[in-house]
Amino acid sequence: MSRKLYISDCHFFHRALLKSMDHRPFADLDQMHSYMIRQWNAAVGPRDEVYILGDFSYGKGPETMGILDQLRGRLHLIMGNHDRWFRKLDQEHLSRFVWAAPYKEIRDQGRHVILSHYPIFCYNGQYHVGKDGSANVYMLYGHVHDTRDERLVHHFLRQTRQMELLGRNGQIRNLPCQMINTFCMFSDYRPITLSEWIELDARRRKQLDLEMADMEKILHPDGAGQDTDSAGAKPSYRRS
Numbered sequence: 556m557s558r559k560l561y562i563s564d565c566h567f568f569h570r571a572l573l574k575s576m577d578h579r580p581f582a583d584l585d586q587m588h589s590y591m592i593r594q595w596n597a598a599v600g601p602r603d604e605v606y607i608l609g610d611f612s613y614g615k616g617p618e619t620m621g622i623l624d625q626l627r628g629r630l631h632l633i634m635g636n637h638d639r640w641f642r643k644l645d646q647e648h649l650s651r652f653v654w655a656a657p658y659k660e661i662r663d664q665g666r667h668v669i670l671s672h673y674p675i676f677c678y679n680g681q682y683h684v685g686k687d688g689s690a691n692v693y694m695l696y697g698h699v700h701d702t703r704d705e706r707l708v709h710h711f712l713r714q715t716r717q718m719e720l721l722g723r724n725g726q727i728r729n730l731p732c733q734m735i736n737t738f739c740m741f742s743d744y745r746p747i748t749l750s751e752w753i754e755l756d757a758r759r760r761k762q763l764d765l766e767m768a769d770m771e772k773i774l775h776p777d778g779a780g781q782d783t784d785s786a787g788a789k790p791s792y793r794r795s
């Protein structure tokens with residue numbers, strides 16, 4: 556049985572990421588590539604559908620084809636800002652991709668999935684809920700890696716989830732914000748399923764909450780500046 560798997564920002568051939576930004580724990584590119592290829596192929600079966608959410612390679616066309624030759628799975632590419640190599644592929648390697656696009660929406664086991672290299676803060680279907688009343692639309696993104704920008708996305712996500720929404724049935728519920736950063740280092744360079752990303756993302760965001768709470772204590776030891784408005788109430792947005 557084939558599965559849908561997701562990963563972003565592999566950055567093959569991007570030497571600078573060993574020393575800055577990601578600080579990937581490898582001595583050189585050869586070591587990084589052999590580890591990443593091993594991890595990929597341990598996680599992906601030949602019939603699995605792999606959705607790459609951009610920045611697959613920083614290399615040129617021919618060297619990137621050498622990596623593609625070694626990876627399992629049926630590939631789909633969401634174009635990132637570093638995916639210039641894609642335009643240099645020969646016909647054989649172009650056919651490695653089922654499609655390549657800047658943005659897609661797909662279905663995955665009854666859930667609706669938004670795919671974009673860049674985080675989309677107000678994504679299509681954000682308000683939709685499934686039959687059981689729970690949100691079933693997920694916005695998968697890359698681009699920000701594990702940086703300060705990812706902390707800003709997390710801050711937005713927390714603020715959004717605190718907002719209250721008046722539904723058509725008259726019930727008040729919280730505004731869903733199911734944005735998941737599929738950065739390859741979070742999954743130890745393995746493409747993984749949406750369910751696995753949901754679990755991993757929840758664990759990681761708990762850790763970010765603790766980090767932000769610590770930072771809040773340092774910045775505002777008197778308790779001012781918390782995630783509430785000046786009256787101490789949760790922000791709310793009522794939809795008529």
Ligand SMILES: [Fe+2]
Pocket residue numbers: 564566609610635698699700
């Ligand atoms: Fe990237």
